[in-house]
Structure formats: C-alpha cells, structure tokens
Amino acid sequence: MSAQDDPDEVPVNVVAEDAPAESAPHDAKVKDVAESAPQTAEPVDDMSEQLEAANKRALEYEEKLKHAMADFQNLERKTRSDIENGINARVDGFILDFLNIYDDFVLARQVFSESKADTGGLDSILKNMDSLFKKHHIVQIDALGNPFDPNFHEAISIVPDPGLEENTITKEIRKGYISHERVIRPTLVEISKKG
Known part of the structure; x- marks a missing residue:
C-alpha cells in the first residue's frame, strides 16, 4: 500500500542540506524581507520627535484658541455695553426734553398757586409725571x-x-x-x- 492510497498519511518532502540550488530563491526572499523591514531605533526616535512637535503645535493652537475666545468675550461685552449706552443715551435725551416740559408745569403750578388759582389739574399731571419718573428709575x-x-x-x-x-x-x-x-x-x- 502506498502513501497515496492511505488517507491518514501525510506526504513529506525531504530536502537535503547540500542542495543549495533549490533553497537559494527562498533565502533571497528572506533576505529581501529582512532588508525592507523598518529599522526600529531610528523610526522610533523620528516618531517621538514628530509626536513632540505635534504636541507643541497643539499647545500653541490651544493658546491661540484661548486668546481668541477671550477676545470674543471682550468684544461681546463691549458690544453689549455699547448697545446699552446707545439706548440709554437716546432715552436720556428724551428724558431731558421731557424734563423741560416738567419744569414748565412746576413753574406754572407755582405761579397759579401764588395767584390763588385752582391748581388741581396741574397737581394731577405732575403726580402722574412723578410716578412715571419713579417707574423708570429717574x-x-x-x-x-x-x-x-x-x-x-x-x-x-x-x-x-x-x-x-x-x-x-x-x-x-x-x-x-x-x-x-x-x-x-x-x-x-x-x-x-x-x-
């Protein structure tokens, strides 16, 4: 019975040590793979330098981002303040004009009360104006x-x-x-x- 007839047998190829002609292509392939494999010492150093440079750039970007955020917050505060000041300036201008009318009513009440005239209507208007001032923190x-x-x-x-x-x-x-x-x-x- 031969090896081909028995399914449990595994065929084995035996190569003699003194057969360099057949093993030469295999050895050449191993040598080529070994030469093309990356050298571990130099690439690790190179990668460490790249990582360090990347970390340094990341820190620089983080610092720039912090400055940009601070600038944005300052601009936001200043813009809000400028808007409030603009609104307040317009309101104050209106109030100043209104105060001139208020002063005229106060003067009219004073003149009418000295002449013993009825100031009930003026008193009511001035009372309303005073409550308006109070409501708007004037x-x-x-x-x-x-x-x-x-x-x-x-x-x-x-x-x-x-x-x-x-x-x-x-x-x-x-x-x-x-x-x-x-x-x-x-x-x-x-x-x-x-x-």
Whole structure:
C-alpha cells in the first residue's frame, strides 16, 4: 500500500542540506524581507520627535484658541455695553426734553398757586409725571443744604455767607436728575462763600 492510497498519511518532502540550488530563491526572499523591514531605533526616535512637535503645535493652537475666545468675550461685552449706552443715551435725551416740559408745569403750578388759582389739574399731571419718573428709575438730586459736588451740581452763582461752611448749597435754581445711577442733568445751584 502506498502513501497515496492511505488517507491518514501525510506526504513529506525531504530536502537535503547540500542542495543549495533549490533553497537559494527562498533565502533571497528572506533576505529581501529582512532588508525592507523598518529599522526600529531610528523610526522610533523620528516618531517621538514628530509626536513632540505635534504636541507643541497643539499647545500653541490651544493658546491661540484661548486668546481668541477671550477676545470674543471682550468684544461681546463691549458690544453689549455699547448697545446699552446707545439706548440709554437716546432715552436720556428724551428724558431731558421731557424734563423741560416738567419744569414748565412746576413753574406754572407755582405761579397759579401764588395767584390763588385752582391748581388741581396741574397737581394731577405732575403726580402722574412723578410716578412715571419713579417707574423708570429717574430720581431728583436733593441739593439744598448739602456740600457742593461737581458730579451732581453746577454752580451758577456764589453768595457770601459767613454763617455757612464754604461751598454749601444755599439755593436750587433748577432740579437735577439721575437715571439708572447716571446724572442726566446736574442741579443748578447757588453756593456759599465765607467772608
């Protein structure tokens, strides 16, 4: 019975050691693969340098991103502030015009009350105007008897008075107003001077 007839037998090819002619192509292939394989020492160093450079670039980009975000937030804050200031400036302009009308009503009430005329209608209008001011956070500046403060007052006359401290407000000529913690119209005042 031969090896071909027995299914359990595995054919084996035996090659003699002294047969270099047949093994030469195999050895050449192994040598070619070995030569074409990457050298481990140099590529690892090269990859480490590339990784380090990539990390450095990533840190630079991260820093630039942080600066860009900070610039954006500053621009956003400034834009919001500019818009609010623009709106407030327009509102303040309207309020200043409205205050001139309010002053005329106050003066009219004063004149009519001195002449003993009925001021009921004017009082009602002024009361409505005062509630409108309160609703929109517009506050009168109280100045009489207080020291002069150029942030809130504008002196238009000086009166000698040895009985008062220097720069005490002796008279309010025109009321001043504050809107949202900003002076929109200073109080026109008369101040004292010793001697």
